[in-house]
Amino acid sequence: MAYKPEKGIGKIIFSSSLGTLIEWYDFYIFGMLAKTISIQFFPEGNSSAALLSTLAIFAAGFLVRPFGALFFGRLGDLVGRKYTFLLTLILMGASTFLIGLVPGYKTIGLAAPLLVLLLRLIQGLALGGEYGGAATYIAEHAPAEKRGYYTSWIQTTATLGLFVALGIILLVKANMSEVAFNAEWGGWRYPFWVSILLVGLSIYIRLKMKESPMYAALKAEGATSINPIKESFGHKANFKMVLLALFGAVMGQGVIWYTGQFYAQSFLENTCKVDFIQSRSILLWAIAFATPFFLFFGWLSDKIGRKWIMLAGMLLGVIFYRPIFSIFLKDTDAKEWKKQDLVIIKSDTIHLVLSDSITTKYKNYDGAKFIEIKKDTVTNIQNMNNVIIKTYKYDVKPRYINKEFGRKRYIKFIFLVWIMIIFVTMAYSPIAAFLVEMFPTKIRYTSMSLPYHIGNGVFGGLVPFIATLLATTFTKDPLVGLWYPIGVAFLCFIIGAFYLTNKINNDVND
Amino acid sequence: MNTIKKIMGIAWITIAPAIIYILVMGAIHNINDAGTKDINKPIPWVIIITIFTPIALGLMIFGYYALTGEYDKPPERSDEL
Numbered sequence: 150m151a152y153k154p155e156k157g158i159g160k161i162i163f164s165s166s167l168g169t170l171i172e173w174y175d176f177y178i179f180g181m182l183a184k185t186i187s188i189q190f191f192p193e194g195n196s197s198a199a200l201l202s203t204l205a206i207f208a209a210g211f212l213v214r215p216f217g218a219l220f221f222g223r224l225g226d227l228v229g230r231k232y233t234f235l236l237t238l239i240l241m242g243a244s245t246f247l248i249g250l251v252p253g254y255k256t257i258g259l260a261a262p263l264l265v266l267l268l269r270l271i272q273g274l275a276l277g278g279e280y281g282g283a284a285t286y287i288a289e290h291a292p293a294e295k296r297g298y299y300t301s302w303i304q305t306t307a308t309l310g311l312f313v314a315l316g317i318i319l320l321v322k323a324n325m326s327e328v329a330f331n332a333e334w335g336g337w338r339y340p341f342w343v344s345i346l347l348v349g350l351s352i353y354i355r356l357k358m359k360e361s362p363m364y365a366a367l368k369a370e371g372a373t374s375i376n377p378i379k380e381s382f383g384h385k386a387n388f389k390m391v392l393l394a395l396f397g398a399v400m401g402q403g404v405i406w407y408t409g410q411f412y413a414q415s416f417l418e419n420t421c422k423v424d425f426i427q428s429r430s431i432l433l434w435a436i437a438f439a440t441p442f443f444l445f446f447g448w449l450s451d452k453i454g455r456k457w458i459m460l461a462g463m464l465l466g467v468i469f470y471r472p473i474f475s476i477f478l479k480d481t482d483a484k485e486w487k488k489q490d491l492v493i494i495k496s497d498t499i500h501l502v503l504s505d506s507i508t509t510k511y512k513n514y515d516g517a518k519f520i521e522i523k524k525d526t527v528t529n530i531q532n533m534n535n536v537i538i539k540t541y542k543y544d545v546k547p548r549y550i551n552k553e554f555g556r557k558r559y560i561k562f563i564f565l566v567w568i569m570i571i572f573v574t575m576a577y578s579p580i581a582a583f584l585v586e587m588f589p590t591k592i593r594y595t596s597m598s599l600p601y602h603i604g605n606g607v608f609g610g611l612v613p614f615i616a617t618l619l620a621t622t623f624t625k626d627p628l629v630g631l632w633y634p635i636g637v638a639f640l641c642f643i644i645g646a647f648y649l650t651n652k653i654n655n656d657v658n659d
Numbered sequence: 660m661n662t663i664k665k666i667m668g669i670a671w672i673t674i675a676p677a678i679i680y681i682l683v684m685g686a687i688h689n690i691n692d693a694g695t696k697d698i699n700k701p702i703p704w705v706i707i708i709t710i711f712t713p714i715a716l717g718l719m720i721f722g723y724y725a726l727t728g729e730y731d732k733p734p735e736r737s738d739e740l
Binding site for chain 2: 200203386388390393396603614643644647648649
């Protein structure tokens with residue numbers, strides 16, 4: 150073949166990665182704005198809207214993503230990588246932009262949640278097809294000895310997409326009031342509209358790209374697959390590798406990825422009651438400092454092999470998740486904060502008929518702040534010469550919310566989240582090269598897309614659901630939800646350690 | 660090493676139906692009209708059990724392949740696939 154692997158590789162990586170980053174951005178903003186979207190499109194008390202809301206959350210991630218992987222994977226192996234991942238980008242961009250244009254439930258009724266559900270399903274479908282195409286495209290351009298490093302650029306996109314989504318939402322929020330942001334045609338729609346500009350730019354760049362040289366050669370020889378799905382999953386020799394990829398690598402990587410980047414932030418906000426902006430800014434900083442390690446571990450995987458780097462990321466998660474999350478709980482325990490010297494910034498009491506709600510805002514010496522809400526129950530009311538005397542049963546379990554750290558603890562939390570994202574970079578960075586090397590060119594797109602999206606979409610995406618299930622069943626341990634990612638990562642580590650080979654397949658032109 | 664891989668195959672075959680059993684029991688115990696969480700709604704369970712059944716079946720097949728020595732020597736080139 151006359152193709153020189155490294156010619157124009159920077160441009161190829163940039164064009165592929167930009168589009169994938171934008172697709173991740175599009176997919177995330179829906180999840181991050183779920184609360185506002187739910188108010189606008191899925192109002193409480195309407196059972197049909199609630200059903201559509203549940204479908205939008207669960208069907209898009211769990212059902213449609215793997216289906217998108219099959220549909221677009223097949224297309225990518227039949228007609229080529231370039232046009233397929235151009236199509237996924239167009240579908241993703243258009244559906245994201247249109248979500249931003251759908252009038253709210255108040256204006257068009259049930260049509261609003263129906264439209265949003267449909268567009269969300271298209272988003273899930275497009276995401277299912279994008280990653281496999283972009284990873285395959287870069288890998289098929291890369292020289293063997295740098296395949297891990299070059300494909301690690303595509304691995305940064307999922308994390309950077311999250312970073313950009315978080316950044317844009319925080320930026321919009323910072324420039325308007327809460328009411329203006331949450332209004333029917335308010336600021337929450339801007340991140341959706343921004344998408345069309347980003348996608349337009351990316352489509353323009355991708356249109357100029359050429360087909361993958363390996364796939365083009367295969368097509369010129371007339372050696373492409375006639376039925377990629379049958380060849381991928383119907384032939385035992387290839388199907389057993391699909392199963393090995395899923396259970397020995399991607400399943401564990403998916404839960405490590407989700408726990409480090411989503412569950413950690415959600416735990417800080419919902420369980421530890423850390424302030425909205427601070428919990429997100431901790432994640433933003435941690436991502437910013439950890440992202441270069443995607444490239445480092447991609448590069449390292451070219452030197453020492455993919456297997457042990459991925460498995461080390463999983464094992465570290467298994468070992469350190471509980472200690473790290475225990476620190477989160479311990480350091481956000483407001484009862485401990487109350488033992489320090491505190492200053493009351495503001496205190497309000499609302500007198501209710503049978504209780505008094507007392508809200509007190511505290512601040513301590515290092516700048517940490519929190520709000521305590523006590524609800525003292527009135528057990529007796531006496532009228533003594535026109536003076537009302539209330540007897541109280543004092544609230545022994547006050548709630549503590551909106552916790553803001555002082556500088557020292559804020560940095561400590563960034564460091565802890567950073568450590569977990571380092572586990573992500575280890576488990577995730579070599580995975581594109583690893584998957585590409587596992588399957589032959591003619592069915593590569595199909596074969597690698599399905600295990601990737603089952604591992605990430607299903608196993609990873611289920612972390613919050615299973616965590617809630619465990620927390621509801623075993624109420625004594627506040628960290629019980631972590632046993633799901635720990636268990637899956639450990640199982641995957643065992644399978645990977647025994648069944649995977651660490652050999653780098655230099656020749657993917659087969 | 661190959662003997663361990665084969666023995667572990669039995670574990671994978673056993674784990675798969677256990678996962679489905681746990682999910683079905685989880686659904687039976689948690690679906691509740693009065694509940695407000697996702698785990699109390701039937702739709703997520705239907706979707707999850709639907710998607711996990713073929714995955715668990717895949718784990719069983721993986722275990723069967725391991726037991727029959729299919730992973731003793733992984734293929735290195737596509738003409739071996």
